[in-house]
Amino acid sequence: MNCENEPLLEIKDLKIGFKTPEGPLHAVKGISLEVKKREIVGIVGESGCGKTVTALSIMRLLPDNSFATGSINFSGIDLLSLTEDEARGTRGRDISMIFQDSLSSLNPLMKVGRQIDENLMMHTSLDKAERFSRVLEIMKGIGLPDPERTYGKYPHELSGGMRQRIAIAIAIVCNPDLIIADEPTTALDVTVQAQILELLRKINRESNRSIIFISHNLGVIREICSKVYVMYAGHIVERASAEALFTNPGHPYTLGLIKALPKLESKGKELFDIRGRVPSIADLTQGCPFEPRCDYSFERCRKEFPDLKKIDSDHEVRCFLAGGKL
Amino acid sequence: MNKRRINLWIGTVLISILMLMMVVSLFYTPFPVTEINRLERFEPPSARHLLGTDNFGRDVLSRIMKGSQTAFFVGLVAVSIGSVFGVLIGAISGYFGGIVDEIIMRIVDAMMAFPSILLALMFVSVFGVGLRNTIIAIGIMSIPSFARITRSGFVQHKELDYVKNAKIKGISNLRIMFRHILPNVLSPIVVAASMGFANAVLAEAALSYLGLGIQPPNPSWGRMLSESQVFITVSPWYAIAPGIFITLLVLGFNFLGDGIRDIRENR
Amino acid sequence: MKERILEIQDLTKHFRLRRTSLLRRPGSIKALNGISFSISRGESFGIVGESGCGKSTAGYSIVGLLKPTAGKVLFKGEEVNSMDANSLREFRKNVQLVFQDTSGSLNPRGTVEWILSEPLRAMGMAKKQIRNLVVDSLELVGLGKDLLGRFPHELSGGQKQRIGILNALILDPEVIIADEPVSSLDVSIQAQILNLMNDLQDRLSLTYLFISHDLNVVHYFCDRIAVMYLGEIVELSESEELYRSPLHPYTQSLLSAIPGGSYRKTERIILEGDAPSPMNPPSGCFFHPRCFKRMEICSRVKPKIIEVSKDHFVSCHLY
Numbered sequence: 027m028n029c030e031n032e033p034l035l036e037i038k039d040l041k042i043g044f045k046t047p048e049g050p051l052h053a054v055k056g057i058s059l060e061v062k063k064r065e066i067v068g069i070v071g072e073s074g075c076g077k078t079v080t081a082l083s084i085m086r087l088l089p090d091n092s093f094a095t096g097s098i099n100f101s102g103i104d105l106l107s108l109t110e111d112e113a114r115g116t117r118g119r120d121i122s123m124i125f126q127d128s129l130s131s132l133n134p135l136m137k138v139g140r141q142i143d144e145n146l147m148m149h150t151s152l153d154k155a156e157r158f159s160r161v162l163e164i165m166k167g168i169g170l171p172d173p174e175r176t177y178g179k180y181p182h183e184l185s186g187g188m189r190q191r192i193a194i195a196i197a198i199v200c201n202p203d204l205i206i207a208d209e210p211t212t213a214l215d216v217t218v219q220a221q222i223l224e225l226l227r228k229i230n231r232e233s234n235r236s237i238i239f240i241s242h243n244l245g246v247i248r249e250i251c252s253k254v255y256v257m258y259a260g261h262i263v264e265r266a267s268a269e270a271l272f273t274n275p276g277h278p279y280t281l282g283l284i285k286a287l288p289k290l291e292s293k294g295k296e297l298f299d300i301r302g303r304v305p306s307i308a309d310l311t312q313g314c315p316f317e318p319r320c321d322y323s324f325e326r327c328r329k330e331f332p333d334l335k336k337i338d339s340d341h342e343v344r345c346f347l348a349g350g351k352l
Numbered sequence: 353m354n355k356r357r358i359n360l361w362i363g364t365v366l367i368s369i370l371m372l373m374m375v376v377s378l379f380y381t382p383f384p385v386t387e388i389n390r391l392e393r394f395e396p397p398s399a400r401h402l403l404g405t406d407n408f409g410r411d412v413l414s415r416i417m418k419g420s421q422t423a424f425f426v427g428l429v430a431v432s433i434g435s436v437f438g439v440l441i442g443a444i445s446g447y448f449g450g451i452v453d454e455i456i457m458r459i460v461d462a463m464m465a466f467p468s469i470l471l472a473l474m475f476v477s478v479f480g481v482g483l484r485n486t487i488i489a490i491g492i493m494s495i496p497s498f499a500r501i502t503r504s505g506f507v508q509h510k511e512l513d514y515v516k517n518a519k520i521k522g523i524s525n526l527r528i529m530f531r532h533i534l535p536n537v538l539s540p541i542v543v544a545a546s547m548g549f550a551n552a553v554l555a556e557a558a559l560s561y562l563g564l565g566i567q568p569p570n571p572s573w574g575r576m577l578s579e580s581q582v583f584i585t586v587s588p589w590y591a592i593a594p595g596i597f598i599t600l601l602v603l604g605f606n607f608l609g610d611g612i613r614d615i616r617e618n619r
Numbered sequence: 620m621k622e623r624i625l626e627i628q629d630l631t632k633h634f635r636l637r638r639t640s641l642l643r644r645p646g647s648i649k650a651l652n653g654i655s656f657s658i659s660r661g662e663s664f665g666i667v668g669e670s671g672c673g674k675s676t677a678g679y680s681i682v683g684l685l686k687p688t689a690g691k692v693l694f695k696g697e698e699v700n701s702m703d704a705n706s707l708r709e710f711r712k713n714v715q716l717v718f719q720d721t722s723g724s725l726n727p728r729g730t731v732e733w734i735l736s737e738p739l740r741a742m743g744m745a746k747k748q749i750r751n752l753v754v755d756s757l758e759l760v761g762l763g764k765d766l767l768g769r770f771p772h773e774l775s776g777g778q779k780q781r782i783g784i785l786n787a788l789i790l791d792p793e794v795i796i797a798d799e800p801v802s803s804l805d806v807s808i809q810a811q812i813l814n815l816m817n818d819l820q821d822r823l824s825l826t827y828l829f830i831s832h833d834l835n836v837v838h839y840f841c842d843r844i845a846v847m848y849l850g851e852i853v854e855l856s857e858s859e860e861l862y863r864s865p866l867h868p869y870t871q872s873l874l875s876a877i878p879g880g881s882y883r884k885t886e887r888i889i890l891e892g893d894a895p896s897p898m899n900p901p902s903g904c905f906f907h908p909r910c911f912k913r914m915e916i917c918s919r920v921k922p923k924i925i926e927v928s929k930d931h932f933v934s935c936h937l938y
Contacts, residue, residue, distance in 0.1 A: 072805035073776075171892070185893045186670075215669035215832065217890045220876035224889055242805060245835075245879030286810035288839030293859070296817070297810035297839070303775065304805075513723035516684050521738035521790065522711055532737075535728040 033060040034203055034236050035084070040096035042079050042088070051307050053079045055260040056096070061204065066230055066237045068251030068268065070244060070283075074304050075257040077240045081206045084238075085123050086113035101203070119149040122197035126209035128189035132181040138192045139165070139177030142199050149200045164195045168225055187218035191225065198229060205229070206238045211246060223250050244283060248272055253340075256280050259305050259315035262334070266341040276343030278320045314345070322347055360611025363546075366604030370597070374420040383411035385418045386569045394587040404589040406580065412593050415571040419594065422572045423553050423601060426487050430552040431545050433491025438498025439541060443529050445499065446506025457503070460496045468493040468551075469558055476564045486565040490555045494548050501544050505537025539616045546609030550602040557598050573598050621659035622695070624826050625681070625714070625794055629653040630690035632673075632680050636898075648897045650676040652850035653690065655924075658794075663820065663827040665841030665858065667834055667873075671894055672847040674830045675719070678796045681828070682716045712742075715792040719799040721783035725771040731782055732767040738790050753789070759822075760785045760815060777808040781815065788819070796828040801836060813840060834877055838862055843930075846870050849897060849905040852924070856931035866933040868912045904936065912937060 042054040054076040061067045069077045082088050084098055084105060098105040100121065108116065122145075125131040133141055139161055146157045165173035168191050181189055190210060197205050207226065211219040227250060230237055241247055247254055247268065254271050256264040256279065264277040275281040285298030302319040305311075314320070317327040326346055335348040343349075382402070389409030397404045403412040445456040463471065475489035509515060510533065518528045557574030559565030566572035573594040580591035632651040639645065651673045658664045666674045679685045681692050683699070692699045694710050702710060718724035725734055732753055739749045754764060760781040771779060780800065787795055800816070801809040813836065819825060831837050837844055838858050845855040846867065854867040865871045875888040890909050895901055901908050907917035916936050924934045 072807065187893055215894075216834065216876045216878075217669060217872060218893070219878065220887070220889050223878065224887075243878065244806070245877065249878040249880065283806050286806050288810075288813070288835045290838075290862070292839050296814050299811050299814060300807040303777070304807075513718045514726045516679075517716075517718055517724045517786065518726075518737065520682055520684060520711065520716055521741065521786070522708070523737055523741040527741070532726055532729075536726070 034063050034065075034101060035061040035238075036097075036099040037080075037084075038097045038099070040080065040083065040094065040098060042076070042083050042092060042094045044089075045091045045093065048308075050093075052310075053260055053307055054083075057255075057257070057260075057262045059255050059262065059265070061236050061238060063203075063236055064230065064234045065253060066226075066239055066251050068247040068254040069238065069240045069257060070242065070247045070254055071257035072242050072283075072304055074259075074307065076260040077257050078208055080257075081123065081208050081238065081240055084206060085117055085121060086110075087117075087123075115149070118145050118197075118202070119200045120202050121204045121206065122200070122202045124190070124193050124197050124205065124207045124210045126212050128186065128193045128213075129181060131193060132189060134181055136180075137178050138181060138184065138189075139179075142192065142195045145196050145199050161195075161199065164199050168195050168198075168229075169221075170195075185218075186214050187221060190214065190218075190222055194222075194225065194229070198233070198235070201233070202235065204236045204238065206240070208240045209242070210239075212241065212243065219246070226250065244272075244287060256283075259309075260307075261315060261344065263316065263344045264342065265334070266338075270338065270341050274341075276337050276341060276348055277316075277345050278322050278347075279316050282319075282321075357611065357615065359607045359614055363604050363606070363608030363611050366600055367608060370420060370601055370604060371424070373417055374424050377414075377417035377421060381411075381414035381417050383414045385410065385414050385571060394583070394590075396587070397589055403593045404587060406576075406587070406590045407583055412576075412590055415576060416573070416593055416597055419571040419573045419576065420597070420601075422483075422566055422570065423556065423598075426483075426490065426556045427549040427552040429487045430490040430494060430555075431548045433488065434494030434548055435498050435541065435545050437491075438495040439502045439534075441495065442499035442502025442504075443506055443534065446503035447510055447525070447529050447533070449507070453503075456499070460499050463493075463496045464500075469555060472555060472559060473562070473564065476559060481564050481567060483566055483570070486556060486559055489559070490552050493555070494551065497548070498541065498544055501540050502537065505540065506533055509533045509536055539612070543609045543613045543616075546605050546612060550605035550609075553598060553601050553605075557594075621661065623657045623693075624660040624695060625828070626657040626691075626693040626696075627677075627681065628655050628691040628693070630655070630677065630680055630692065631688045632676050632685055633688045646898050649850055649900060650897055651680065651687075652900075654845075654847070654850075654852045655690075656845055656852065656855060658826060658828060660793075660826055661820075661824060662843065663829055663841045665829045665831065665837040665844040666847055667831060667837045667844055668847035669832055669873075669894065671849070671897055673850040673897070674832075674847050675798055676850075677847075678716060678798045678828065678830050682714055682796055683711065684716075712790045713792045714794045714796065715787040715790060717783050717787045717795060717797045717800050720803040721779040722771070722776075722803075724783055725779060725786070727771055730768050730770060731774075734771075734782065735786060735789055738786070742790070756785060756789060759788065759819065775808075776804050777811060780804060780808075780812050784812075784816070784819070788823070791823075793824075794826045794828065796830070798830045799832070800829075802831065802833065809836070816840070834873060846873065849894065849900050851905060851934065852932075853906065853935070854931075854933045855924075860928075860931055866927060866931070866938065867906075867935050868910050868937075869906050872911070904934075 037057065037059045039056050039058055040054055041052065041056050043050045043052040057080065071077050083094050086105060094106055142161045142164065143157050146152060146160060162173045165176060170176050170188065170191055211222050214222060226237060229235055239251055251268045254266060254268050255262050256277060258279050264280050271280065272284065275284055282298060282300035286300060288297060300319050305315055313328040313330055314332055317323045332344050332346050334342045334344045336342050337349045387410060392405050392409040393407060395401055395405040401411050403416065406412055441456055445453045471493045472489040475492065476485050479485050515528060515533060518532050556565055556572065557577065560572040560574030561578040566575060576594040577591065584591045630651055631653050634648040634650060636645045636647060654677060666677060668674045676685065680687045694714060697706060699710055735753045736749045739752060757764060762778065762781055801812050804812060820827065829837060829841050841858050844858045844861050845852045848869050854870045865874055872888040872890050888911065892909060903919045904917045904922050907913045910917065914936060922934045922936045924932050925938060926932050927938050
């Protein structure tokens with residue numbers, strides 16, 4: 027029985043790596059996060075931080091040469107312990123995923139209506155007529171004009187925004203409790219992005235579905251998420267509510283990201299430059315992974331790895347300076 | 353990792369062995385190739401004649417070895433003709449497009465509509481038989497496929513940003529075609545060359561089999577096949593040997609071509 | 620009055636499609652429908668718009684990769700179309716383009732040194748001189764000599780972008796047209812590249828035409844901005860002014876759509892539907908089907924560009 031306060035998804039100390047001829051590479055080095063019911067949780071980070079790999083591991087979509095330890099607890103079941111068949115049952119029905127590029131995530135040779143239908147077919151026992159009406163219902167609900175005509179179209183005949191709506195339809199048609207959206211609006215125009223974000227908000231409000239929203243775009247995260255995790259080099263370095271993250275960032279990396287964004291006030295000034303580069307996945311260090319690029323680092327940062335420290339209710343930072351003023 | 357390279361390995365090994373045989377034959381064959389020895393006709397394979405003798409008592413192995421020179425030579429020159437002209441035509445056609453492209457491609461299409469052997473036959477019938485014309489004929493018949501492959505690569509690449517970039521940086525069309533685009537489309541051309549080599553060997557064998565290619569007394573595997581047909585019941589080794597070697601050479605180049613394609617794709 | 624280094628007059632570009640049926644005339648993609656603006660020397664001029672608005676087409680047409688269907692491009696007062704071979708060569712050298720997201724614009728089979736040397740070789744420079752120039756110029760974009768022998772796939776996104784910029788700068792141009800120069804980059808690299816471009820502008824007295832779909836970036840970087848929709852400029856003004864008081868409904872919805880709400884003044888404006896295809900633009904004002912302030916006249920008559928306040932132009936019947 028799920029109480030109101032119990033999290034829908036709880037990840038504990040997740041580590042994900044890949045076996046390569048040159049040795050194992052660790053993409054995710056021990057992260058813990060939780061998603062409650064009806065929450066929209068954001069994971070923000072730049073490329074290479076491990077956010078997509080995390081999403082794929084929840085969906086059990088990682089390649090064969092990967093290994094994962096830790097636990098991913100979804101409504102009482104450890105997703106990592108499921109067999110491939112069991113995982114396939116969960117995928118699309120209880121948890122579904124939306125990807126960045128709708129053109130490549132949709133089957134180019136199948137009519138879009140059928141693609142939504144396929145998900146229903148796999149996970150429910152409805153007959154053809156029932157499925158058809160449900161698909162049309164969903165298509166209407168997500169704002170696709172003229173669902174009957176659109177049903178028979180192929181992905182390349184639709185615009186980017188409509189394709190992403192189809193991808194969302196496929197994701198929600200079986201009423202999953204959790205939707206993972208990996209950069210769903212990054213490839214879209216800004217006005218279309220606004221539409222899709224509005225749609226996701228509507229889905230969250232009206233059907234009580236939780237959403238994990240992954241992006242490198244801080245603005246989008248701020249727009250739609252209530253809680254945010256910041257990832258860097260395979261670790262979570264900060265967790266906070268969206269408001270708190272932007273008004274009072276605790277980690278130097280978060281602060282750097284916010285300062286690097288061009289904003290109204292930035293005009294005429296140089297943008298903040300977080301010097302250096304994101305460490306490669308093969309770089310192993312004992313201390314804080316952000317230390318080489320941090321303006322506030324000191325000796326301890328190089329040698330010890332900081333733990334997540336609570337600086338407020340609902341605000342944790344992985345930094346030795348947590349709690350002080352940055 | 354090596355599982356994927358198996359094609360390359362097989363191909364390289366086969367061709368290397370045959371090439372070795374060819375190189376050796378330049379300096380040494382067990383018996384003189386054209387020496388007729390009535391006493392030793394149709395001898396089966398023995399310690400002295402590893403592959404037996406033919407109807408004239410000539411050592412089959414030596415003839416095979418000499419024949420390999422023909423096979424490689426024809427293959428090399430024919431593929432060179434085909435690739436050089438084919439790439440040139442394909443590059444111009446693909447890069448410039450428009451009416452030039454239309455005309456060239458219609459001609460190429462027409463050439464490809466004929467079975468290429470027929471074209472080679474026609475050429476040889478008109479211009480005469482012999483080594484030189486055989487090579488030219490086979491070379492010409494391989495131009496269309498090189499042209500097609502090259503053109504397709506150029507059509508694809510000329511729209512890419514790096515080409516547009518080169519244009520606005522003032523680089524001449526000729527240079528763009530051959531120093532900028534060509535290195536990027538080389539891979540399928542190399543594969544085609546390898547296959548083309550195999551095809552050339554087969555074509556030469558076919559022409560020579562029909563008597564229209566290499567003329568006696570120069571040994572050619574194809575002609576050896578045709579000559580030996582009559583005697584197949586009496587000395588089967590005489591017929592089998594050239595067939596096996598043609599097969600090995602063609603297989604070798606096919607594997608090599610596949611192998612090159614495999615490594616390129618895996619990158 | 621600063622010199623008008625680049626002047627665009629009524630630039631139009633229609634792409635004719637292939638004939639698909641014997642009976643109907645082939646359609647055309649009306650990518651650019653008569654845009655006009657001018658850029659002063661030393662200025663950073665921005666063109667902002669969503670996909671299909673024609674901004675990249677504009678850039679390509681100005682630099683000569685596409686032949687305009689109509690209209691004029693004037694460089695330092697001289698019309699490009701009627702230039703003689705020498706002036707044309709000068710123009711080509713002086714107006715360069717940095718391509719969208721360099722992954723494609725660098726030859727995958729060329730080393731960094733080769734890529735940078737090619738334009739100089741085409742100019743006729745001596746080999747030794749080329750080598751020296753290339754090596755010295757790396758410093759301009761903050762890169763080290765160790766990159767000379769690398770191939771594009773061995774470089775990071777930020778490094779590729781820098782090489783792309785250097786590739787354009789190597790001919791010492793006066794104007795750089797940058798087509799989405801930071802769109803595919805992470806936030807921290809984006810900041811580095813924007814800082815670099817600003818720095819280069821000061822050091823080399825460059826004039827920029829900055830094309831992007833990212834309003835935050837365009838507002839930050841540019842002095843004046845033109846907003847494009849379906850091949851036309853719907854609003855043009857100084858960048859602060861544009862964000863302070865956007866006049867055209869499309870501009871207002873663009874600003875409202877910026878995630879994070881930093882520019883949102885009123886209720887979130889969410890446009891209906893998708894942008895129409897450039898093959899079949901609507902009648903009258905192109906934006907009217909999606910416009911939340913449309914009036915009866917908007918579907919019939921195309922609005923003209925008028926100057927509403929000093930240097931603030933808009934094409935809308937509301938004014």
